[in-house]
Amino acid sequence: MSNLFLLTKREIQERLSQRGFWYMLVLGPVVVLLLLIGLLKAADQGKQELNVLIADPGQIMSHRLMAQEEQQIHYFFIDDYLELSEFEKGKAYQEFDVLLELNEKVLNNKKCFVFFRDQLGLDARMQLKFQVERRMEELIAAQHSNLTEQAFRQIKQGFIFDFRDLQDPKNESKEANAWAGFILGAFVLFFVALYSMTIFRATVREKSNRIVEVLLASVKPSQLMLSKILGIGFIAVLQLLGWILLLGFGFWLLQETIFLDIFDPSNWGQDAPERLNPLSALVFEQLPFASLIVHFLLFFVASFLFYGALFAVLGARSSAEADGQQFLFPLLFLVSFGLFSGIYAIYFPSSTLTEILGFLPFSSPVLVLIALAKGLGIAAYTNVLLSLIILLVCAFSLLGLGAGWYRKSILKF
């Protein structure tokens, strides 16, 4: 049996025998889910009053939306199309928060655009959508069928409400997708940072308890270093997959239970609440999931090799676990650099700096996942491949260099 396999197996067994691993495996997803619930609940608490201007050139709505005046959303009508720039800058329209554009064929094509000045809360979106949809259902039922409004709702097709930021009316930034990619990228960085510190501690512990000299009489320093990276990397992937499974199950459970409260049909008179859930729409319809997961794992492994080699060398150069504290700051700096690069890329997707950051090993995992979440053409995908190649070349170069540094440092007590 090869020594590398034996060493790696020992690393894996040691991590699996630690309670901390199992606590992290279960508690991590629970904390994430609790945070998510908290965020969703909090987002729905803030009720805002909205002035909505409905551009209704076909006068489909007949200047009427609700039977009674709505408390939260106030509707106003104009009987023509309105240029976005005019709505955005015209003095007469500054009191309006939202422009709802109903094309003349909306009853047939069932699609309308909603432009907002400031981001709308989930609650406001739901109400706006529900109220407009109810009115249009009323009209369709009356004009095109002999069905009652109730019976029509049983068989109707949903309207598509396309919410768009006035600053990005063509929805080029795909901000929600970008943030989803950012979160995945952040996960890569956090996990890599967490387990890089584990490599550091494991290396220092072997050094400080002097087992390293016994081991080095049987194995090469490079094997010892690689076994740490592979063993702890395997545990990291295992934990990551555990998190994905538990979080997936948690999301499903939340949708079946707590999310139902938020999107309760009885609150909105909706029969198909899941269609109204922007989260599920994002996750199941807008994100290129398969591609994201594959690249997430690829960049995770490459980043882990890169940071793992770096921290194994730092571990070999340290003589006590307490030394790890001094490396925490640069590690946090590197992770923050990756995160801030991601935020920058979301707001300035086409800048030269974003392009450069996409190729740097410290930031490329986040930027690539953001780009992939927004959807990429074949031409742009070559940049993703280039980023991955650069990251892998850096990782393997560091592994090669690191093995030499590790050998020189590991016996300096």
Added chain:
Amino acid sequence: MIQIAEVSKSYNRKLVLDAVSMEVNKGHIFGLLGPNGAGKTTLIRILNQILYPDGGQIYFEGKLLEPVHLRQIGYLPEERGLYKTMTVRAHLLFLAQLRGLSKTEATKNVDHWLQHFDIQGWQLKRISMLSKGMAQKVQFIAALVHQPKLLILDEPLSGFDPLNVELIMNEIKALKEQGTTIILSTHNMKSVDEVCDYAALLHNGKVLAQDAVQQLRRAHSKGLIEVRFKGNMLSFANALWTDFTLLSQKELEEGFFECTLQSRGGRKLNDLMRSLQEHVQVEHLSQIQPSMQEVFIDLISQKAAQNV
């Protein structure tokens, strides 16, 4: 078994080993001696291929030392440790397999040594639960669990209580009886006197002396003689004449003395015997050999005097 030829090693331009040559014969116990910083640990690490020499060669059974030979070498380092979270058994199996044993062989050998040291009851305990002495026994077993032809022991007795020192010493002797070649690096000169066949003294990276232990002791003999006799002290002193100087005397009981003499002019024990036999009844007569401790100090002092 092991031939070290002109091995040199420097750290940051500081010469730690300076053309060191020595030979360790098969089945012998070879004492590697020297003060702290002499280069012993560096030489041992080179023998274990943990470090590589800047110059010179090492031969194992006539062939250039290569990683493949490490499976036939056992090593107990001075600074030794164990994984605290592993059980005794798992740890020994792990280290035995790292040294190239199959799982079956490793299991068989581990069982044998656990039984031999009578610690089967501890095999499923975590290392963190062991006493220091017990952990050291585990470390000792780990060094020889793969039945090496060459066993390198760096300060194997440090930290052991007297009972365990005895146990380890007996084990070292038994291993020699079984044909294992042992390199023993230690500051415990009593153990060198007791078990080593050959010894080399390293000082500042150079070999100061190397030979059979008995030869080294003889070479550093000061011509001291111990005598125990019955009779009259005055007659004894007169009989010495000018050939021997009386250094010390002690009356063990009435009319029974023990004395230390210094030979002069190259006089031998036989000369003394002839001088004494007509005057006192000699009960014991022996040449006092210096201990390895004295040889060690003597050699270092000579070297220091040369440097001044």
